[in-house]
Amino acid sequence: MRLSDFRDMLCSALNLLGDGPGRVEISDGSRRVRVGRSSADRDEPQAGEPVNPLRTAGPSAALAVPAGVIVRAPAVGIVSFRDQRTDKPFAVIGQTVTQGETLAFITSMEITTKVVSPRAGVVEEVFVEDGDGVEYNAPLLKILPSA
Amino acid sequence: MFKKILIANRGEVALRVIRACQELGIATVAVHSTADADTVPVHVADENICIGPPPVTKSYLNTHAILTAAKLTGAEAIHPGYGFLSESETFARLVRKSGLVFIGPSEDHIARMGQKAEARKTMKEVGLPILPGSPDMLPDAESARRVAAEVGYPVLLKAAYGGGGRGMRIVRKEEELEAAFLQASAEAANAFGDGGMYLEKFIENPHHIEIQILADRHGSVIHLGERECSIQRRHQKLIEESPSPFLAPDRRSQMCELVRQAIAKIGYEGAGTVEMIVDEERRFYFMEMNTRLQV
Numbered sequence: 001m002r003l004s005d006f007r008d009m010l011c012s013a014l015n016l017l018g019d020g021p022g023r024v025e026i027s028d029g030s031r032r033v034r035v036g037r038s039s040a041d042r043d044e045p046q047a048g049e050p051v052n053p054l055r056t057a058g059p060s061a062a063l064a065v066p067a068g069v070i071v072r073a074p075a076v077g078i079v080s081f082r083d084q085r086t087d088k089p090f091a092v093i094g095q096t097v098t099q100g101e102t103l104a105f106i107t108s109m110e111i112t113t114k115v116v117s118p119r120a121g122v123v124e125e126v127f128v129e130d131g132d133g134v135e136y137n138a139p140l141l142k143i144l145p146s147a
Numbered sequence: 148m149f150k151k152i153l154i155a156n157r158g159e160v161a162l163r164v165i166r167a168c169q170e171l172g173i174a175t176v177a178v179h180s181t182a183d184a185d186t187v188p189v190h191v192a193d194e195n196i197c198i199g200p201p202p203v204t205k206s207y208l209n210t211h212a213i214l215t216a217a218k219l220t221g222a223e224a225i226h227p228g229y230g231f232l233s234e235s236e237t238f239a240r241l242v243r244k245s246g247l248v249f250i251g252p253s254e255d256h257i258a259r260m261g262q263k264a265e266a267r268k269t270m271k272e273v274g275l276p277i278l279p280g281s282p283d284m285l286p287d288a289e290s291a292r293r294v295a296a297e298v299g300y301p302v303l304l305k306a307a308y309g310g311g312g313r314g315m316r317i318v319r320k321e322e323e324l325e326a327a328f329l330q331a332s333a334e335a336a337n338a339f340g341d342g343g344m345y346l347e348k349f350i351e352n353p354h355h356i357e358i359q360i361l362a363d364r365h366g367s368v369i370h371l372g373e374r375e376c377s378i379q380r381r382h383q384k385l386i387e388e389s390p391s392p393f394l395a396p397d398r399r400s401q402m403c404e405l406v407r408q409a410i411a412k413i414g415y416e417g418a419g420t421v422e423m424i425v426d427e428e429r430r431f432y433f434m435e436m437n438t439r440l441q442v
């Protein structure tokens with residue numbers, strides 16, 4: 001497991017948790033991240049306390065909130081989200097992609113590196129614009145894995 | 148004067164270049180691998196850009212990543228520091244071809260000085276004494292034997308692309324020559340990817356003196372004095388001393404001035420380190436030149 005994957009899961013969990021107290025656990029199957037925050041006046045939630053069903057997360061709820069997978073730049077260069085021959089975009093937000101599908105190209109001088117989807121899923125977020133310069137490891141898109 | 152320079156190095160080397168740029172009011176770009184994101188030069192530079200994963204072949208030795216980083220950040224010139232790509236002829240050429248300035252010598256000078264037999268020939272032409280030895284690379288042990296007989300034993304066999312004592316043998320008798328040649332050549336082929344050899348007269352109890360020079364593109368050359376680098380262990384320097392206690396002031400200034408003039412004649416640009424060997428009678432000979440600042 002890479003530390004950056006863990007960081008991404010932790011970010012997703014903290015976003016779901018929001019600013020209030022509660023507990024969130026997310027999992028992508030093999031890995032699990034659990035975060036919690038107690039309210040200001042007590043440290044531990046009391047037994048039998050009603051919990052927000054959207055935020056809670058026990059082992060049963062874990063699979064219901066899959067973490068987005070961040071796809072990162074494999075090289076420093078100019079990112080292209082379009083197929084150079086057809087000029088059609090490879091992926092747009094909301095599009096379903098398969099594992100290994102081309103999502104973008106990074107051009108560094110005359111060398112072009114293909115960016116492929118690590119998982120099957122849906123494009124949830126795109127962090128950079130077509131034609132932007134990106135550094136190595138920069139987040140490009142987020143894929144919400146299917147199942 | 149440049150407005151923005153990219154430093155293709157890391158750690159203390161990069162930091163020194165960045166500080167020099169800051170004193171001159173030049174903006175700096177630090178490149179880094181993912182492992183070095185949280186290091187001092189990255190924080191101190193005006194801009195920073197991640198060029199690759201931790202292995203240096205994929206980051207600090209990745210010429211495409213570095214050139215791309217320079218383009219993306221709008222740097223006009225690249226300072227290689229020392230080590231990494233600082234003595235790479237290919238990198239210097241690629242930098243120039245992509246319309247940027249390589250802060251250092253021309254690719255032609257890097258190539259010529261990187262090849263020791265060629266370096267000796269070049270420096271001999273501009274008036275530096277060189278040790279008696281083979282004028283070119285030796286194709287085989289037999290030609291080594293012929294040259295050795297001419298210059299007289301003991302001789303020193305050296306790898307054309309060598310360094311750090313590898314691919315080097317002292318030969319005191321003719322009957323030892325062939326075995327030594329084959330061993331040293333094989334060692335050099337392993338260590339440097341090239342088994343080319345040359346030989347020169349071996350100096351007993353030599354002094355190793357280095358002279359750093361700085362040259363600009365308008366032909367001005369200065370020397371920064373000499374360093375006594377004779378205290379070595381296994382061909383690696385242990386301490387350097389300046390001025391050298393072995394040289395009287397007139398000998399020192401004669402040597403430094405001759406080096407300075409030779410560098411001016413070959414049209415060199417940037418920092419460089421000229422290595423000289425001095426025998427017991429204080430006769431000095433050019434040995435080799437490193438096309439970077441002295442370390």
